[in-house]
Amino acid sequence: MRQIDHFIVGGAGPSSGRKHQVWNPSTGEVQAEVALGDAALLQRAVEAAKAVQPAWAATNPQKRARVMFEFKRLVEANKQALAEMLASEHGKVVEDAHGDIQRGLEVIEYACGIPQALKGEYTPSAGPGIDVYSMRVPLGIGAGITPFNFPAMIPMWMFGMACAAGNAFILKPSERDPSVPVRLAELFLEAGSPEGVLQVVHGDKEMVDAILDHPDIAAISFVGSSDIAHYIYSRGTANAKRVQAFGGAKNHGIVMPDADLDQVVNDLAGAAFGSAGERCMALPVVVPIGEDTADKLREKLIPAINALRVGVSTDKDAHYGPVVTPEHKARVEQWITTAEQEGGEIVIDGRGFSLQGHEKGFFIGPTLIDRVTPQMKSYQEEIFGPVLQIVRAKDFEDALKLPSEHQYGNGVAIFTRNGHAAREFASRVNVGMVGINVPIPVPVAYHSFGGWKRSGFGDIDQYGMEGLRFWTKTKKVTQRWPDGGGDGSNAFIIPTMG
Ligand code: NAD
Secondary structure, three states, X not given: OEEEOOEOOOOOOOOOOOEEEEEEOOOOEEEEEEEOOOHHHHHHHHHHHHHHHHHHHHOOHHHHHHHHHHHHHHXXXXXXXXXXXXXXXXXXOHHHHHHHHHHHHHHHHHHOOHHHHXXXXXXXXXXXXXXXXXXXXXXXXXXXXXOOOOXXXXXXXXXXXXXXXXXXXXXXXXXXXXHHXXXXXXXXXXXXXXXXXXXXXXXXXXXXXXXXXXXXXXXXXXXXXHHHHHHHHHHHHHOOOEEEEEOXXXXXXXXXXXXXXXXHHHHHHHHHXXXXXXXOOXXXXXXEEOHHHHHHHXXXXXXXXXXXXXXXXXXXXXXXXXXXXXXXXXXHHHHHHHHHHOOOEEXXXXXXXXXXXXXXXXXXXXXXXXXXXXXXXXXXOOOOOOEEEEOOEOOHHHHHHHHHHOOEEOEEEEEOOOHHXXXXXXXXXXXXXXXXXXXXXXXXXXXXXXXXEOOEEOOOOEOHHHHHHHOEEEEEEEEEOOOOOOOOOXXXXXXOOO
């Protein structure tokens, strides 16, 4: 059995002995075991990080940027192998795994500009003979705890910005698909990073709790499900750490009566079923406005969904692959049953789907459920599978209310040809990321990413300038170089610019 170990300075050494099975979701077989670390292992990683971080922070930012440039080159050179490794543990199709890597690399590209981004502010003559300047300094040691669904992109969002800014970083990736994060850390070292700047520790709650309680870890970035995100935020901030914790989602796509329905169907198929629905920016709820729009949309959706090809992750023609584990397959199928029991109309049923020749794989057929209402549990909670729910709204206000009042507020999209309605929607909807005729509005790397309500705890977003703010603090310097003559001011009165 292939063993996946921690990537820390000095090697993994003796660990707690606990292990976690890593599946190949396409075959339904266990393909590897990952070591689960404990507080003692984390301590070794923290000591190594502490030893290297001051010199890394003191390295001039152009040299740190050169490591990012070389890392980008190496990831690109290894992209196919990384994508295949990613797909074999996650289950997404290889081409989509390329996208997972690419969207992370775009943050690395942004981090290549770190000398520019880190420049501080300066005000000459803020007072008589007084200058004020501020500089961004790294926090020290940062940690990232990441979900299974983007094992390349989300770690790169975090360590790209954190390391470029001069921090050391300890990554605790998902134990379900841990190989790619380790490979990325190896490539980062190969790119010229000093040993210890980026380390990977594996584990489950035991390791996460050790990170949350470690006094030398200054900041934690988390992405995963909302209950865990809330827990991470509460415990991390109680330990006086800076924490950003992003959670689950239930993104709605509002379809106005004037929308181009063929375009909507095409967009929805990819956004609802791509990566088997295991994306936090997937679009699992569609809200047509008016019965007429709903009926027409449903009529067009049915053949489009029936035409989707489910396949193993290496199938070049497959639209999507299996879900990540047998437990997750059972959970998604249970949600379809719950929706049925609650009165939802199962228009296309993906339960019990079996792929010929791969009967043990964790496949779920695409599922369409109509006449879903806000009172249903299956609407209120995240399903995270290839399931699209139709909630029929009577008018614009009714449709606007649904995502605005939902517990999650990650992404939302509106499909329309009416610019006024789109503008009104974007300004009023209570959700963090909005798409206008764009089904998956993940902002590009030089903007920033973050949902609202139970999709995001804390107040600073991922990547872009927001990411830089998260991974740095500002030092403000007020300087005066007196000429020795004295300026006669009264030192007992607070200086004002009056
Ligand atoms: P998860 O919450 O199960 O796991 C995320 C991380 O938390 C993993 O590293 C895991 O080891 C750790 N963890 C799990 N249980 C824990 C516990 N009890 N205590 C401490 N740590 C624990 O999430 P997942 O299933 O890996 O990922 C899917 C979820 O992530 C979905 O809810 C999805 O919407 C969400 N997600 C959100 C975003 C976003 O940006 N908002 C992005 C991607 C995924």
